[in-house]
Amino acid sequence: MDPYLNDWISLLLRFLHVVTAIAWIGASFYFIWLDNTLQTPPKWKQDKGVSGDLWAIHGGGFYEVAKYRLAPEQIPDTLHWFKWEAYSTWITGFLLLILIYYIGADAYLIDPNKVDLSQTTAILISLTTLAGGWVIYEAACRSPLIQSGLGFGLVMLVLLTLLAWGLDHIFSDRAAYLHIGALIGTCMAANVLTVIMPSQRALVAAVEKGETPDPRFGLNAKRRSVHNNYATLPVLFIMLSNHYPMTYGHEYGWLVLGCIILITAWARHFFNLRHQGVVKPWILISAFVAFAALAWVLMPQSTAQNTTTERLSDRQAIALIKDKCASCHSQSPSDDVFTVAPAGVTYDTEQEILNWLPRIQARVIMSKDMPFMNKTQMTELQRSQLADWIANKLP
Ligand code: HEC
Structure with a gap:
């Protein structure tokens, strides 16, 4: 492709990707905050089936938000859904992957010093990684592991770190990192498409039929959106780290990636607790300390001074x-x-x-x-x- 045209398409896609991601992650932050900040409503609201009550002021207006225990008696005429933020983030991200890493495979995906893959093989490995990774995540979600939030998180951390190690041996350093970010993003978007949306549709259908909705629908959707919420900071950090070779370019880049996921998800935990009124500043402080420690550990060794040969003119x-x-x-x-x-x-x-x-x-x-x-x-x-x-x- 003409490099000039290529750059403009790349710029446009990147711009759209960032904008849609802001909308998606912004909505995710907002709703998790909302959920964790709700208060017990007064009796008259409870009698209407409201379980959470919240007042806010923003942009010069007062907002009153009510969360129903299960559902309102009637579905209102206009009900806002949040899905296109997620879908368009994934679509623009995938298009960027195609443009930079598939069309530009020789430059960015394949590192002949590691494995001299053909473009087709490299692309197939990339697609298999994304699809296979999602299948494994989905299987884990349907296993008993899902009962423990912490256990689930730790198992995912280990699996992702191992995958980063594997990819680091096949793809260029940068591509290995990017694929972990892309996989997390894919699971997040798939959560919206295959679990959260269907659960919500079932909820709406039940209310319209006048049935009491099965609380499992809500629980399932809630769990996946919590997963998505913890994944936000790691995925953002991984995407940004592509501009910083001291992360992906390090000899143990895959281990650095594992540390980054751990530290950023830990930082997210602080905010999730805080919204529930539990303020544990040491979580955030320890995340910063760990970040600084990581930077210190990764510091390049002072390169051995050249003593064998004469200094270059x-x-x-x-x-x-x-x-x-x-x-x-x-x-x-x-x-x-x-x-x-x-x-x-x-x-x-x-x-x-x-x-x-x-x-x-x-x-x-x-x-x-x-x-x-x-x-x-x-x-x-x-x-x-x-x-x-x-x-x-x-x-
Ligand atoms: C095969 C092509 C290629 C060669 C050869 C190459 N570079 Fe680069 N360089 C790139 C690409 C692609 C980028 C942009 C992506 C990035 O920053 O990683 C870049 C970006 C840079 C940047 C700008 C980003 C920054 O960190 O400020 C510097 C500096 C740089 N290269 C230095 C060098 C030096 C010094 C050499 C020779 C020792 C060199 N490059 C050889 C492809 C090359």
Whole structure:
């Protein structure tokens, strides 16, 4: 595809994906908050079947919200459903996956240094991961495991971490991460489509027939929306981490991912408890401490100073960077895949290279994820020579 067109489609899809995700997650946060904040209503409301009462003020108006124990006697003419936020988030996300990781499989999905997959095989593995992962989640939801919220969460955490480990051996680091995020997102959207919506339809149908709705419908839907709620922060964090190579690019990136899921779900727990009036600040504090500890543990070891060879001269170093990087990072790249300078970064002139030294240090010496998938085959010796040269150049 024409790279210019590709970028615009990518920008549009990403924009829509973020906007719909905000709407979806915003609604999820709001309703969990609502549910946890409801108070016992006065007697006259209880007599009408109302079990939860809430008053709020927003945008210059008062709102009175009532939650029915089961259902109102009559279904009102207008009943608002919340599903398109979820569906459109998933659809735009899947389209982005196709555009970036399937059409662009050679660049982003396949890492020939790990497994030299064909595009078709790589795409099949990706689709199987998403579908198979969802089937396993669904099976777990129908097993006795579902009775224990904590147990269920821990089992999912272990399974996802193992899956990240497996994918890390097959796909590029970045793709391995993204697939975990995509799988969690898929399960969340599937929860809406296959459990929450049908439960709600059954609830409405029962009320319309004048029957007492089976409370199991409500319980089932509620459980899945709690799952979705705990998944929100992990999924957001995983999506953002794709811009930070010190996470996915780490040698134990899959383990880092497990830690991220644990820490972010734990942070979510603080808010869920708080809405119920239980304030345990140490949960949030410990999440921040764990986050800082993670950053500390992942800190790159100071690269061994180059003692074996002589320091590169400026001219040699610049030539090395041009040689290893300018096939992509140039006004006119020669790379077969990247025909436009990635991230707008170009190293055609000495001045450009000098301006970019701190970022070159970050990506080549610390996270070591440039050259991209080491496509231009920079050796360890060259890396340590550059490390030495840059360390001397930078103040
Ligand atoms: C095969 C193509 C390719 C080669 C070769 C390559 N890069 Fe990149 N580079 C990319 C892509 C794709 C991105 C954008 C995605 C990203 O940031 O990970 C990028 C982004 C960057 C960024 C901008 C993001 C940031 O962290 O500020 C820097 C800096 C960078 N590369 C440095 C280098 C250096 C230095 C080399 C040579 C040692 C190099 N790259 C070689 C493909 C390449």
